[in-house]
Amino acid sequence: MKKIVVENLKYRYPSTEKLALDDISFTINQGEFIGIIGQNSAGKSTLCQALVGLVPHFYQGAYGGKVIVDGIEVKQSSISELSLKVGIVFQNPFTQVTGSKLTVYEEIAFGLENMGLTRIEMLERIDSVLDLFDITAVKNRNPFDLSGGQMQRMAIASIVAMKPDVIVLDEPTSQLDPQGSEEVFRAIGELSNQGMTVVMVEHKIEKIAEYSDRVLLLHEGKCVDFASPADIFSRDDLHEYGVVAPVYTRVCQALKQKNIDKKTYPATLSEAVEVLRGKIHD
Amino acid sequence: MIKVKDVSFSYQAGTEIIKDITLHFDQRSTAIIGQNGAGKTTFVKLLKGLLKPSSGDIIIGDSSVNETTPATLAKQIGLVFQNPNDQIFKRSVLEEVLFGPLNIGQNPELAKENALNALKMVGLENRLEVNPQDLSLSDKKLLCIASIIAMDTNIIILDEPTIAQDHLGKQKIKEIIQSLKEKQKLVMTIIHDMDFVAENFERTIVFQQGKAILDGSTREVFAESDILAAARVEPPSITQLGYWLGYKQVFLTEKELIETIKTDSKIAL
Ligand SMILES: Nc1ncnc2c1ncn2[C@@H]1O[C@H](COP(=O)(O)OP(=O)(O)OP(=O)(O)O)[C@@H](O)[C@H]1O
Ligand SMILES: Nc1ncnc2c1ncn2[C@@H]1O[C@H](COP(=O)(O)OP(=O)(O)OP(=O)(O)O)[C@@H](O)[C@H]1O
Ligand SMILES: [Mg+2]
Ligand SMILES: [Mg+2]
Numbered sequence: 001m002k003k004i005v006v007e008n009l010k011y012r013y014p015s016t017e018k019l020a021l022d023d024i025s026f027t028i029n030q031g032e033f034i035g036i037i038g039q040n041s042a043g044k045s046t047l048c049q050a051l052v053g054l055v056p057h058f059y060q061g062a063y064g065g066k067v068i069v070d071g072i073e074v075k076q077s078s079i080s081e082l083s084l085k086v087g088i089v090f091q092n093p094f095t096q097v098t099g100s101k102l103t104v105y106e107e108i109a110f111g112l113e114n115m116g117l118t119r120i121e122m123l124e125r126i127d128s129v130l131d132l133f134d135i136t137a138v139k140n141r142n143p144f145d146l147s148g149g150q151m152q153r154m155a156i157a158s159i160v161a162m163k164p165d166v167i168v169l170d171e172p173t174s175q176l177d178p179q180g181s182e183e184v185f186r187a188i189g190e191l192s193n194q195g196m197t198v199v200m201v202e203h204k205i206e207k208i209a210e211y212s213d214r215v216l217l218l219h220e221g222k223c224v225d226f227a228s229p230a231d232i233f234s235r236d237d238l239h240e241y242g243v244v245a246p247v248y249t250r251v252c253q254a255l256k257q258k259n260i261d262k263k264t265y266p267a268t269l270s271e272a273v274e275v276l277r278g279k280i281h282d
Numbered sequence: 283m284i285k286v287k288d289v290s291f292s293y294q295a296g297t298e299i300i301k302d303i304t305l306h307f308d309q310r311s312t313a314i315i316g317q318n319g320a321g322k323t324t325f326v327k328l329l330k331g332l333l334k335p336s337s338g339d340i341i342i343g344d345s346s347v348n349e350t351t352p353a354t355l356a357k358q359i360g361l362v363f364q365n366p367n368d369q370i371f372k373r374s375v376l377e378e379v380l381f382g383p384l385n386i387g388q389n390p391e392l393a394k395e396n397a398l399n400a401l402k403m404v405g406l407e408n409r410l411e412v413n414p415q416d417l418s419l420s421d422k423k424l425l426c427i428a429s430i431i432a433m434d435t436n437i438i439i440l441d442e443p444t445i446a447q448d449h450l451g452k453q454k455i456k457e458i459i460q461s462l463k464e465k466q467k468l469v470m471t472i473i474h475d476m477d478f479v480a481e482n483f484e485r486t487i488v489f490q491q492g493k494a495i496l497d498g499s500t501r502e503v504f505a506e507s508d509i510l511a512a513a514r515v516e517p518p519s520i521t522q523l524g525y526w527l528g529y530k531q532v533f534l535t536e537k538e539l540i541e542t543i544k545t546d547s548k549i550a551l
Contacts, residue, residue, distance in 0.1 A: 039448040040420045091446065092419050094367055138319070145293070148364045148442065149318025149474075174445045175364070177317045177474055178516040203448055206519050244449050247477065247519045247536060254540045255547075269519070273526045280527060280547050 003166060003197045004028040004051065008065035011046060011055055020046040022221035023065070028199070030165075033192040035212035035229070036201045039242025042218040044201045045091055048168045050074070051199060053082040070165055084115070087164035089172045091201075093155040097143045104146070105130075105139045108158045115162065129157035132187055134180065148175040156184060166197040173204060185211045206246040209233060209267035217241060230264035230271075248272035283307055283437060283468050284329060289338035291328055299324050301492035302338070307470065311463050313479040313500065314472045316489035317514040322472045323364055325489070326439045330361040342437070357386045360430035364441040364472070366422035375401070375417075375425060376410040382433040393432070400428040403458055420446040427458065438462055440471040444478055456482055480504065480518040480534040488513045505532045 004027065011021040020043050028034055036044050049055040053074045056063040067074040070085050090096045101107040108129060112122050130136040133153040138146060143154060152175045159167060169188065173181035181204065189211050192198045202208050208215060209229040217224040217232055219241040225232055232238075233245040244250070245267070252258070252265045257275045259266055266272040284307040291300040299321045314322050327333045329340060331347050340347040342358055360382070363369040372378040379401055383393035401407045404424035409417075414425055423445055430438060443455050452475075459482055462469045473479060479486060479500060486503040488496035490513040496503055504510070504517045507525075516522070517532075524533040524542075533539040 040418065040446070040451060045418075092365075092367075094365060147319045147323060153318070171446060175318070175442060175474065177315075177320075177514045178476055179511075179514040180318055181474070182516070203446075242448055242450055248523060251520075251523060251536055251540055251543075254536070255543060269522060269526065272523060276527055276543065280543060 001030045002027050003030040003032075003070060004199075005068040006050075006066070007068075009050060009067060010062070010064040011050060012062040013046075013059060014061045016061075019221050021050060024221075024223045025065075026216065026223060026226050028197060030197055031192055031195045032213045033189060033198045033211055034200070035208035035215040036199060036218060037203075037205065037208060037215060037232075037243055038218035042242075043221040044218055045170050046221075047218065048088060048170045048199065048201060051166070051168050052086050052088045053077060053079050054088075083164075085164060086166040086168060087159040087162050089156050089159050089167070089169040091170040091174075093148075093152040093175070096155040096158070097151070102142060103140050104135060104143055104154050107143050107154060108161055111158050111162050125161045125163070129161045132160070133157045133184070149177060149180060152176060153180070153184075160187075160191070164196070166199070167191070169198070169200045171201055171203065173202065173207075181207065205233075205244065206248065206269075209246045209249075210269070217243065228264075229267040230259065230261075233267045234264040252276065283309065283343070285341040286329070287339045287341070289328060289335045289340060291324060291333060291336050293324075298336075299492050300328065300335075303492075303494055305487065305494055305497070307468055309463075309466060309468050310484040311459060311469045311482065312471070312485040312487060313483035314470065314487050314489060315474065315476070315479060315513075315515055317491075320489040320513070321492045322489050323441055326361060326441060326470070326472065329437075329439065330359055331355045332361075353386070356382075356433075356435075358435055359437040359439065360433050360435040361439045362423075362426045362430050362441055362443060364445075366419070366426045369426045369429070370414045370422060373413055374410065375406055375412050375414055378414050378425060379429045379432050382429050386433055388434075396432040396434055397428075400432040403431065403461070404428045404454060418446075420448070420451055423447070424451065424454070427455070431458065431462070435467075437468045437470070440469070440473075442472055442474065444473060444475050452478060476504075476516060476518040477520065480520065488515065490514075501532050501534060504534070 007025050009021050009024045010019055012019050038044050050067055057079045098110055108126050130139050135153045138150055156172050173184050185207050188198055212229055215229050215232040216226045233249045248269055249265045249267050252272055266275050286303055286305045289303050290298055292298050379397040380393055383396050404427055444452050459469050483500050486500045487494050496509050504521050520533050520536055520539055524539050
């Protein structure tokens with residue numbers, strides 16, 4: 001089932017000259033985990049904003065083409081209607097904090113308050129995300145007294161608690177410790193297995209390769225490619241887009257060892273081990 | 283260059299965030315890694331004199347931080363904040379980078395020269411008049427790094443410099459760290475990107491719940507997989523690949539592993 005349809009999307013921020021999004025078209029199916037990669041300024045965050053309607057409803061400017069999320073055309077809808085379907089975790093967790101809540105607990109409750117949930121359901125959801133993202137110990141703390149990583153965990157938790165149909169995450173693990181970052185990918189991967197549609201921007205290329213069903217490569221506002229991780233990371237022109245393949249791919253490329261399909265190179269640790277293991281003396 | 287002696291610290295009475303840490307820092311480039319909330323940022327704020335230890339002492343050069351004025355300390359030690367919004371406060375990129383050098387008493391010509399050089403290193407030299415608030419997160423972070431480099435202090439601390447950086451941005455930061463090392467400066471960096479740690483730092487210190495639980499050469503530290511796991515850290519990707527291929531040694535770079543496989547392998551290359 002098509003969950004997100006983007007057709008010839010073009011967008012330019014007010015008082016700028018260059019298109020931030022330049023004629024982008026793609027579709028995403030329900031339950032897919034989509035990774036978005038590209039160099040700084042490629043348009044990744046802008047595309048995220050367009051999927052949740054902040055472009056064009058908050059950021060005005062020149063807009064063309066269509067974004068349809070779960071049958072709703074974003075441009076004809078409103079941010080509040082869309083926010084019931086799609087949630088976004090911003091690139092800088094600081095931007096996400098309401099600033100009006102005194103505790104982490106209230107901060108997470110805030111997003112749930114207007115959803116018409118029963119009190120019990122609400123409390124259950126809060127406890128479950130506090131636990132899932134390992135911030136139960138700081139639930140009574142002021143959000144601004146958290147460490148950077150704790151704040152980022154809170155930002156993710158407050159959106160996941162809303163259980164949107166579609167979740168858009170813009171570099172959600174940039175300040176997380178390595179295991180925390182793995183756990184977030186795993187938790188989000190699990191949600192996608194249960195049917196949530198996931199769009200995640202990340203520079204952590206090894207994790208994107210491992211968890212994404214498909215990867216969208218953006219460059220200067222254009223969609224260069226949208227394919228499986230192995231296909232994307234086996235491209236020999238990746239560096240032209242300011243992106244490098246996972247270290248596992250690079251090692252296999254240096255040793256000229258392809259996957260059994262004889263076309264692509266391994267993109268993940270387990271694929272690389274499988275391809276290389278038999279070829280080394282004990 | 284820095285001696286930390288039995289330092290403890292709490293934000294609120296009863297909860298110790300830094301627990302009796304003793305560490306000496308020499309010129310080796312040093313990574314500080316560890317779990318979210320372990321106390322890494324708090325620790326470097328203590329070094330910079332932004333927080334005062336509840337007990338213990340920190341000696342920078344010859345004098346105790348407790349007896350040094352913030353002005354004197356500012357000439358010795360620069361800190362790039364984890365969150366750029368906590369650091370940036372001027373209305374243009376150039377003013378932002380000029381502030382530090384002027385504030386510690388560099389003459390205006392030298393300050394300008396240092397500011398422009400630092401901006402060139404991070405690639406913001408053509409955006410002098412831009413309002414920092416209009417920069418992207420990655421450029422804000424680079425701006426903060428430039429502001430500290432321009433002060434030319436002997437000790438430079440970077441709190442998660444690679445946040446939001448793409449490959450090129452990380453490459454720039456790598457070169458900056460190299461050039462600071464060549465100038466005999468102590469570069470201390472808090473960072474969660476283990477691949478970056480493996481390639482760039484001589485020494486690595488692991489923090490866990492307010493303590494430094496592991497300290498050694500980066501290769502030694504990444505050999506301690508059990509302690510790392512307890513501190514919620516994973517070894518670098520390349521180290522993991524080497525491990526799963528059955529090697530006992532700890533690989534820190536792609537090149538090391540590729541060379542080893544080439545000599546060992548049955549692959550005709
Ligand atoms: N609020 C804004 N006003 C004007 N231009 C903007 C705004 N936000 C982004 N841009 C511009 O739009 C283009 C795309 O930016 P965007 O933030 O989407 O890139 P990105 O791929 O998310 O980059 P990064 O990896 O640094 O987060 C860039 O040229 C950027 O300068
Ligand atoms: N202003 C504050 N008031 C009270 N507690 C604080 C304050 N700042 C930080 N803390 C707490 O102190 C502990 C250490 O925080 P610190 O920011 O030093 O961690 P960190 O190791 O830098 O973590 P991260 O990797 O997430 O940045 C955390 O539990 C945090 O919640
Ligand atoms: Mg972005
Ligand atoms: Mg920190």
